[in-house]
Amino acid sequence: MRExxxxxxxxxxxxxxxxxxxxxxxxxxxxxSLHSTDPTGQIAAYVGLDNFKAVFQSxxxxxxxxxxxxxxxxxxxxxxxxxxxxxxxxxxxxxxMRIFQFVFSLPVVLSVGSSAVIWKFLFHPTLGMxxxxxxxxxxxxxxxxxxxxxxxxxxxxxxxWMNLGFNYIILSSGLQGIPDEIYESAKIDGAGPLLTxxxxxMPLLSPTLFFVTVVSIIGxxxxxxxxxxxxxxxxxxxxxxxxxxxxxEAFVNFRFGTGSAQALILFAVxxxxxxIQFKWVERKVHYQ
Amino acid sequence: MKTPWTKTLLYALLTICAALVLYPVLYxxxxxxxxxxxxxxxxxHIIPQSIDLSNFTExxxxxxxxxxxxxxxxxxxxxxxxxxxxxxxxxxxxxxxxFKGKNxxxxxxxxxxxxxxxxxxxxxxxxxxxxxxxxxYQGLTIPFLATAFGTFLLRQFFMxxxxxxxxxxxxxxxxxxxxxxxxxxxxxxxxLGTLAIYSFLSMYNSYLWxxxxxxxPEMRTVQIGISMLEFQESTAxxxxxxxxxxxxxxxxxxxxxxxxxxxxxMAAGALKG
Numbered sequence: 001m002r003e004x005x006x007x008x009x010x011x012x013x014x015x016x017x018x019x020x021x022x023x024x025x026x027x028x029x030x031x032x033s034l035h036s037t038d039p040t041g042q043i044a045a046y047v048g049l050d051n052f053k054a055v056f057q058s059x060x061x062x063x064x065x066x067x068x069x070x071x072x073x074x075x076x077x078x079x080x081x082x083x084x085x086x087x088x089x090x091x092x093x094x095x096x097m098r099i100f101q102f103v104f105s106l107p108v109v110l111s112v113g114s115s116a117v118i119w120k121f122l123f124h125p126t127l128g129m130x131x132x133x134x135x136x137x138x139x140x141x142x143x144x145x146x147x148x149x150x151x152x153x154x155x156x157x158x159x160x161w162m163n164l165g166f167n168y169i170i171l172s173s174g175l176q177g178i179p180d181e182i183y184e185s186a187k188i189d190g191a192g193p194l195l196t197x198x199x200x201x202m203p204l205l206s207p208t209l210f211f212v213t214v215v216s217i218i219g220x221x222x223x224x225x226x227x228x229x230x231x232x233x234x235x236x237x238x239x240x241x242x243x244x245x246x247x248x249e250a251f252v253n254f255r256f257g258t259g260s261a262q263a264l265i266l267f268a269v270x271x272x273x274x275x276i277q278f279k280w281v282e283r284k285v286h287y288q
Numbered sequence: 289m290k291t292p293w294t295k296t297l298l299y300a301l302l303t304i305c306a307a308l309v310l311y312p313v314l315y316x317x318x319x320x321x322x323x324x325x326x327x328x329x330x331x332x333h334i335i336p337q338s339i340d341l342s343n344f345t346e347x348x349x350x351x352x353x354x355x356x357x358x359x360x361x362x363x364x365x366x367x368x369x370x371x372x373x374x375x376x377x378x379x380x381x382x383x384x385x386x387f388k389g390k391n392x393x394x395x396x397x398x399x400x401x402x403x404x405x406x407x408x409x410x411x412x413x414x415x416x417x418x419x420x421x422x423x424x425y426q427g428l429t430i431p432f433l434a435t436a437f438g439t440f441l442l443r444q445f446f447m448x449x450x451x452x453x454x455x456x457x458x459x460x461x462x463x464x465x466x467x468x469x470x471x472x473x474x475x476x477x478x479x480l481g482t483l484a485i486y487s488f489l490s491m492y493n494s495y496l497w498x499x500x501x502x503x504x505p506e507m508r509t510v511q512i513g514i515s516m517l518e519f520q521e522s523t524a525x526x527x528x529x530x531x532x533x534x535x536x537x538x539x540x541x542x543x544x545x546x547x548x549x550x551x552x553x554m555a556a557g558a559l560k561g
Contacts, residue, residue: 006464014378015393017434022400025411032410041414089302094295103306105547106313109539111493113511114532117518118312120317121525129315132332147330164309166554173555187505222404225495229515243406250410258412267407274402 027262032260041252051261060249060258061265064242067152070239072220074156075163080212082165086199088197091175101172108165112225119158120230148238151231153240158226163219167212174208175201207280214277218270242266300386319529320344327526340482343530347517352505353531356513359540363428363498363509364491369532371487372431372480377436380468382439383446384454400436423507427525428498438483441556445479446472482553489539510535 030238033051036044055061083104090100107115122130123144131141144154178201186196202209225234233240233248240248246266250259320326323340326333347353381387382394412431421427449472457467473480500508508516512534518526543550 003385003464004387007381007385007390010377010381010468012384013374014397014434014439017374017430018396018436020398020415021412022403022408022435025408025415026403028411028414029407031500041417086302086305089298094298096299100302100306102543102547103310105551106309106540106543109489109493109543110313110536111495111511111539113493113495114514115312115538117514117528117532118316120313120518121528122315127328127330127332127525129332129334161309161312169551169554173551218404222406225511228495228499232467242540244408246409247496251413256410256414263407263410267404270404271402 025239027258029264032256033071033258033264035257037254039258041254041256047257051257054258054266055261055265060262062244063237063240064245064262067238067240068151068221068242070218071156071159071223074153075159075220076213076216078156079160079163079167079216080171080209083164083171083212084209086164086168087171087175088201091172104168105165106168107162110162110165112162113229115158115162116226116229119154119161123154123158123230145231146235148236151235151239155226155230158230159220159223162226163216164225167216170212171205171208174205177208178204210280211277214273218273221266221270221273310469312548313536313540316529316532319526320533321530322526324524324526327524327529343526344534347527347530347534350512350527351517351531353510353513353534355506356508356510357534357538359425359428359507360492360509360511363425364488364551366425366429367491368484368488370433371435371438372484375483376433376442376473376476376480377468378434378439379442379446380464380472383443384468384472385464397436397439401440409500416501421447422501423504426506428509431497434489435483438487441483441553442476442479444556445476478549478552481546482549482556484549484555485542485549489542489550492539 032268033041034046034048036047036051038044086100086104090097090104122128125131125141125143125146128144130144134140134142143150182200182204183196186200192197221241222243223241224247227239227241227244228247231239233244242262243266246259246262249255249262314382318334318336320337320343321341322336322343323338326337326340382390382397398508414421416427416431419427421430453471454467457471457495462471493511494509495511499512502508505513505516514532517531
């Protein structure tokens, strides 16, 4: 009995905060999504599913989804492949490897705010270092952020760089988790490094790879900072990802109802991705 | 992989990759010490021709970067402390105590990790605004004082502490509170350190929430402040980069001293799935 009370006492601060800033807002989101609001956020009228209809019909959803999926496609496979190669190459005990490990982990501590500012100048059309360096090797300047064809690619390049640290750290610790004996016996059997990597590291790393995939996809769905600083959704909505359009609806147009409807759609998508991941974790446990 | 040839090739390849990854950061520090002429020269200079440290003092005159940095440290520090307290208490209850509804509450904690932050953003903004907390430290920190991730991280660590330790403490007449404060917490310094670095960094680097709840330059955090720098028409690039360098320096230092801790925390997150 006393232990009960005491345990609730220990949980109380967390529970209270979750109740106010997580559980209540969840319900409030649903409530808001079914209402129209005035610009101050006061409820104006009950509108049923009209907000959701509006999101689907106005093309906001389709455009946001299309851009977000493209963004996932650009950033996730490339980002993981780069991190995997670097993790594999630095996974040995040669001299000086710790320096490389440090460098490849480095982007993990850089925020989206400062990274985006740095890249904004690297992308600068005339004075930017990227176009200058391209000019050195005889390539015409690229309209990185100003052309609808390039803007999403540019943001993806910056995002891949920014995510490299996290992906690299997770994949490196995944590789370190593979016992040395397995490699030893492969060596005795005469397997070369590439074969060993394909036949041993990759399968044993697959749970980690899957984790990184899911986290990266969810991360891509939640990207905001780099979009807001680099392009503000433009040019011509070519970088208007999902969260940016939620931000636009709620905090620029002050339509909290449709904003909430969009946020709930995002929640459904992320929930689906998380459930897939949990299913995989079950299999992973079985697998080991 | 043993021949000197492949080894040289490996080092060459890694050096090129490292240069590519490092370049944006180096560029920041190079630009930060360039003179205005040097920074706006065309063709651009890859390496500074001269070193001018006055940029760092000058940037303080243009934007209140001192108060940005002060705010951010205060906000990140408060959140870090708050998360350490709330998460360690909740983790202790889950790891070491038996109580009614433990499983239900535990699955509720699991569920919170699935809620993307964006879903609660609009209602939380309205709540914070209705309480008059816009442009205040409580508005910036209090919504983030509890953490499900941190609770899991610490719970995992607490569960590894030997049972015998608690038995022995109990015989000595030690209750849960004293056991928690004088045994569990001191023994868990590595895990607490991991959570501390993790939560400090994520608060230091957060962007969207501070953008929503702060308006006055006095209350802005560095991440917002730094993106404001580039909108100042008259500002030269070298000053923007001096500001950026000042902003990323603390996180780089944290990486130098805390890489191991940070890696441990992230790996724990990955294993837990």
